[in-house]
Amino acid sequence: MTGIEYDDFLDLEYEPTDTDLVCEFTIDPAEGMSTEAAASRVASESSNGTWAALHVDEDELTDLSAVACAIDGHEITVAYPDALFEAGSMAQILSCIAGNIMGMKAVETIRLEDCYWPEPLVSGFPGPQFGTSVAHEKLDAGDRPILATVPKPKVGLSTDAHVQIGEDAWRGGIDLLKDDENLTDQAFNPFEDRLADSLAARDRVEEDVGERKDYLVNVTAETNEMLERVDLVAEHGGGFVMVDVITCGWSAVQTVRERCERHDLAIHAHRAMHAAFDRLEHHGVSMRVLAQIARLCGVDHIHTGTAGLGKLANEDTPGINEWLTSDLYGMNPVLPVASGGLHPGVVDQLLDALGTNIIVQAGGGIHGHPDGTHAGAKALRQSVEASLEGVSLEDAADDHDELATALEKWGAE
Numbered sequence: 001m002t003g004i005e006y007d008d009f010l011d012l013e014y015e016p017t018d019t020d021l022v023c024e025f026t027i028d029p030a031e032g033m034s035t036e037a038a039a040s041r042v043a044s045e046s047s048n049g050t051w052a053a054l055h056v057d058e059d060e061l062t063d064l065s066a067v068a069c070a071i072d073g074h075e076i077t078v079a080y081p082d083a084l085f086e087a088g089s090m091a092q093i094l095s096c097i098a099g100n101i102m103g104m105k106a107v108e109t110i111r112l113e114d115c116y117w118p119e120p121l122v123s124g125f126p127g128p129q130f131g132t133s134v135a136h137e138k139l140d141a142g143d144r145p146i147l148a149t150v151p152k153p154k155v156g157l158s159t160d161a162h163v164q165i166g167e168d169a170w171r172g173g174i175d176l177l178k179d180d181e182n183l184t185d186q187a188f189n190p191f192e193d194r195l196a197d198s199l200a201a202r203d204r205v206e207e208d209v210g211e212r213k214d215y216l217v218n219v220t221a222e223t224n225e226m227l228e229r230v231d232l233v234a235e236h237g238g239g240f241v242m243v244d245v246i247t248c249g250w251s252a253v254q255t256v257r258e259r260c261e262r263h264d265l266a267i268h269a270h271r272a273m274h275a276a277f278d279r280l281e282h283h284g285v286s287m288r289v290l291a292q293i294a295r296l297c298g299v300d301h302i303h304t305g306t307a308g309l310g311k312l313a314n315e316d317t318p319g320i321n322e323w324l325t326s327d328l329y330g331m332n333p334v335l336p337v338a339s340g341g342l343h344p345g346v347v348d349q350l351l352d353a354l355g356t357n358i359i360v361q362a363g364g365g366i367h368g369h370p371d372g373t374h375a376g377a378k379a380l381r382q383s384v385e386a387s388l389e390g391v392s393l394e395d396a397a398d399d400h401d402e403l404a405t406a407l408e409k410w411g412a413e
């Protein structure tokens, strides 16, 4: 017989192997508890320990214990043997590394900050089907950022009004029309009508302007319903779907990813509710880790913030974007999306901070243009083109009226 106790999971001499999943947490131990004791409990509870000392027949036990192997102030590192995990099941992995430990009394707070994913675990996931290649494979953006817009108001527009806004935006120079997150299949704007009419408008615009355009239609729903919507997008000739990945759950994302492969559809990941996990500095799951999960599950784009330039709080956008496009045993990279309070006046700073391999998405910053959506779309495209040519926005505004009006309205920061 062998004993397994909470304190058996600490070994500061342990060197993680290249098949371990290595997780970094920030913890604040419970009052009266040392960081060592709390770290050992985190490793225990997230692998094969529990609160009671266990006595197990050694012959029956496969050693799947995690090891708390480094402590630096409040930062602890835990290494998990890959055999602890079910290949290809994000739900199972998260039940370990972001499960009971998030609520255990041994810590006041705990935040999963970063993961180093070993090849055996990564190879269980498909990763993105297209990733950054959508700029060339599905659109004509070339090396410039892809431009996207979401009609506002978020909900309430009739199908006709929604489609008209999309058409105006495409004609003004936007590549992708996107549904807002809370628009799915409501009576005022039913899913299939909107899908069919938007894609018909897309075809007309493409014909007229000679640039490929597409539509990020929000298929988010209960999983079976979502699969039916994905099939409909393929039937109507769409090239993309939008999924709100946190609210619908990672297993649903994995299921949709499989169905999208059948239809060659790319997945645009919106991340509503991410802030419930990542906003608190000391507790939860970082956006960096949520983005890693999204890449493994196979989304092609994901929102990662605006490097502090927009309306929403952001965690380290450049660092997350770097991870999304870094080498991961040959897995396709994910194209990051900058969105939230953007307008033409901040595009130069945005591209300085994040580079050009991104999607720039603006809702209010296009449709709130004093001369309407078409002018707003032109202003955004003018701003991107000036930034890429190294021309200041003020100078570009001298001979671009739409940009000039946008800068007057919102300023250049």
Ligand code: CAP
Pocket (backbone or CB within 6 Å): 150, 152, 154, 180, 181, 270, 271, 272, 303, 304, 305, 311, 312, 337, 338, 339, 340, 341, 342, 361, 362, 363, 364, 365
């Ligand atoms: C942006 C947006 C996006 C958020 C998502 C909105 O609209 O459509 O959903 O940017 O946040 O509903 O707020 P505006 P994030 O361009 O009018 O701000 O990208 O941070 O996930």
Ligand code: MG
Pocket (backbone or CB within 6 Å): 150, 180, 181
């Ligand atoms: Mg939105």
